[in-house]
Amino acid sequence: MKQKIGLVAGVTLILAWCLLPVVWIVSLSMKDAAAVTNGSPGFWPGDAFAGFDNYVTVLTEDSYSQFRRAIVNSIGISLIATTLSVILATLAAYAIARLEFKGKKLVLTTALAIAMFPVVSLVSPLFDMWRAIGLYDTWAGLIIPYMSFTLPLAIWTLSAFFREIPWEMEQAAQVDGATSWQAFRRVIVPLAAPGVFTAAILTFFFAWNDFVFGITLTSTETARPIPASLSFFVGADPFNRPASLLSAAAVIATIPIVLIVLLFQRKIVSGLTSGAVKG
Amino acid sequence: MSAVATAPGGTSAKKQQKNGRNELSDRLKAENSLGQRLVAPAVAIMLLVTAFPILRALYLSFYNYSLTSPDDREFIGISNYVTALSDGLFWRDIAMTVLYMVVTVAIELVIGFAFALVMHRIVFARGVIRTSILIPYGIITVVSGFAWQFAFTSSNGFVNGWLPFIDDGFNWFGDTTPAVIAIMVSEIWKTTPFMSLLLLAGLAQVSEDMIEAAKVDGAGWWQRLFRVVLPNMQAAIMVAVLFRALDAYRIFDNIFVMTSGAVGTESISFLVYRQTIEQFQLGMGSALSVLLFLSVLLVAFIIVKLFRVDLARARGE
Numbered sequence: 001m002k003q004k005i006g007l008v009a010g011v012t013l014i015l016a017w018c019l020l021p022v023v024w025i026v027s028l029s030m031k032d033a034a035a036v037t038n039g040s041p042g043f044w045p046g047d048a049f050a051g052f053d054n055y056v057t058v059l060t061e062d063s064y065s066q067f068r069r070a071i072v073n074s075i076g077i078s079l080i081a082t083t084l085s086v087i088l089a090t091l092a093a094y095a096i097a098r099l100e101f102k103g104k105k106l107v108l109t110t111a112l113a114i115a116m117f118p119v120v121s122l123v124s125p126l127f128d129m130w131r132a133i134g135l136y137d138t139w140a141g142l143i144i145p146y147m148s149f150t151l152p153l154a155i156w157t158l159s160a161f162f163r164e165i166p167w168e169m170e171q172a173a174q175v176d177g178a179t180s181w182q183a184f185r186r187v188i189v190p191l192a193a194p195g196v197f198t199a200a201i202l203t204f205f206f207a208w209n210d211f212v213f214g215i216t217l218t219s220t221e222t223a224r225p226i227p228a229s230l231s232f233f234v235g236a237d238p239f240n241r242p243a244s245l246l247s248a249a250a251v252i253a254t255i256p257i258v259l260i261v262l263l264f265q266r267k268i269v270s271g272l273t274s275g276a277v278k279g
Numbered sequence: 280m281s282a283v284a285t286a287p288g289g290t291s292a293k294k295q296q297k298n299g300r301n302e303l304s305d306r307l308k309a310e311n312s313l314g315q316r317l318v319a320p321a322v323a324i325m326l327l328v329t330a331f332p333i334l335r336a337l338y339l340s341f342y343n344y345s346l347t348s349p350d351d352r353e354f355i356g357i358s359n360y361v362t363a364l365s366d367g368l369f370w371r372d373i374a375m376t377v378l379y380m381v382v383t384v385a386i387e388l389v390i391g392f393a394f395a396l397v398m399h400r401i402v403f404a405r406g407v408i409r410t411s412i413l414i415p416y417g418i419i420t421v422v423s424g425f426a427w428q429f430a431f432t433s434s435n436g437f438v439n440g441w442l443p444f445i446d447d448g449f450n451w452f453g454d455t456t457p458a459v460i461a462i463m464v465s466e467i468w469k470t471t472p473f474m475s476l477l478l479l480a481g482l483a484q485v486s487e488d489m490i491e492a493a494k495v496d497g498a499g500w501w502q503r504l505f506r507v508v509l510p511n512m513q514a515a516i517m518v519a520v521l522f523r524a525l526d527a528y529r530i531f532d533n534i535f536v537m538t539s540g541a542v543g544t545e546s547i548s549f550l551v552y553r554q555t556i557e558q559f560q561l562g563m564g565s566a567l568s569v570l571l572f573l574s575v576l577l578v579a580f581i582i583v584k585l586f587r588v589d590l591a592r593a594r595g596e
Contacts, residue, residue, distance in 0.1 A: 007401055010394075010396075014411070014412065017471070021426045021427065025425075036434075036435050040435055041437065043440075091317040091320065099311075100311070102311055104318075107318050110322060117575070118572055120552055121551060121569070122329065122568070123564070124336055124554075124564035125336040151325050152325070205416075209419050209420060211535070226419070227419050227420070230419075230422070243435050244435075247426075250426070254422060261417055265413055266409070273476055
């Protein structure tokens with residue numbers, strides 16, 4: 001009984017930890033913008049409640065068109081980077097899990113080293129290189145570094161996953177009369193798909209979250225993604241960030257993450273832990 | 280390193296094998312080259328944006344190279360390094376970064392472990408807990424930084440009102456210590472879930488029989504925790520610490536959003552950014568990049584040596 005009370009308390013604590021700041025930013029996004037400029041302390045909006053006014057402002061007013069453009073950039077860049085990264089990682093992970101070849105250890109070590117690479121140390125040389133070859137401030141200029149930094153995680157997750165697939169089933173299907181394409185499509189693809197999907201989610205999170213490349217390798221709204229765009233938010237008073245409008249934009253940027261988490265939490269947890277702990 | 284990706288180099292020895300084994304060695308050779316061709320694109324992309332630029336940074340670091348006067352680029356040897364290493368600011372930022380790393384990882388380890396213990400034992404609401412714990416993990420760091428910055432401000436936040444021993448008008452971002460605390464809170468909030476999930480996976484590997492046996496032998500809860508559970512999940516703890524520590528060492532987003540490096544909160548990553556992007560000092564920025572890269576290697580080396588992390592496990596090998 002005593003243990004049960006402890007667990008309930010623990011669960012409550014975890015939920016409060018995880019959700020309090022989220023509730024807070026939603027609450028702040030519903031405070032009236034003018035009231036916030038004058039100062040309106042407190043967790044709940046109270047008298048300053050403005051409903052969805054700030055969302056309407058951010059999504060319709062001309063001065064926030066750079067944010068709306070950033071949404072398009074972020075979605076486009078993240079999806080392209082995710083797709084390309086997962087394709088390359090699937091090829092590599094298949095080779096690592098199924099084939100014997102020279103340099104396999106080296107590939108895994110390289111991936112591990114890159115996962116720990118200090119991203120900011122690339123800012124100077126990439127800034128210089130991208131300007132020289134015309135990739136600065138373009139979608140491709142962000143997609144390439146996103147791919148490099150998501151490949152390690154995708155390769156680990158996928159190779160751990162592919163190792164668990166019963167590949168003999170492919171031959172069994174062929175013995176039963178399936179062509180090799182049928183065997184691959186009907187047997188292997190359904191088994192591998194969940195792993196590929198998990199890798200895709202983790203890759204998408206990275207690309208969506210990135211700030212270092214987003215702020216250093218872009219200069220205009222042509223390619224600037226959401227996190228960088230948020231840091232450029234200015235309101236009526238240039239020295240005072242428009243907290244409630246910014247919060248509304250931040251909530252909009254968080255919606256895709258919440259949706260993905262709600263739909264796929266089980267897959268994400270297994271993907272996050274598979275690379276780190278054998279199990 | 281890119282040699283791995285290109286041609287199968289060392290297979291010529293196999294050609295000299297006897298006729299009878301030719302078929303087998305051909306198959307091995309084919310497998311070898313297929314494997315290498317499959318990993319080649321991924322390896323090429325990974326190195327294109329890491330190994331090549333860091334070598335380029337090494338080259339640029341020997342020049343006095345400023346974007347404001349690109350034509351005056353001149354070779355100055357190790358002057359940039361001498362300037363950086365003899366400047367108190369560099370060492371101050373390194374110390375600050377180490378402080379961020381040590382404090383946040385230590386706190387995350389304790390809280391993350393407590394969370395993992397709860398999640399390991401519960402039989403109800405598992406889905407709800409997992410979903411909510413993934414929200415801080417998935418949320419954009421910049422958003423977390425803003426949420427906490429606004430929470431700490433006296434004009435629109437709630438922290439001053441909730442903490443009884445803090446004056447309502449207290450400015451958290453006016454002095455180093457409170458500003459660093461605010462930054463750490465945001466960092467810890469966002470990354471503890473990741474830590475707790477890794478630790479949860481480690482906990483799941485500790486055999487229940489062993490814990491039961493200790494219980495039968497009369498070991499109390501704390502004894503079981505420190506003598507049975509923790510030693511048996513050492514590998515998982517070390518991997519979690521290594522990953523998080525190197526991640527925390529790169530701290531940038533929260534500092535950028537919450538203080539812009541003001542009041543002495545700057546980290547080494549932020550210094551590199553400032554030199555390159557704000558001051559256009561590409562030569563000095565490159566030298567600092569190289570130093571940052573070397574310092575990460577050093578930190579990784581120290582952690583691996585100190586805790587004897589088994590890297591093979593980290594790769595799932």
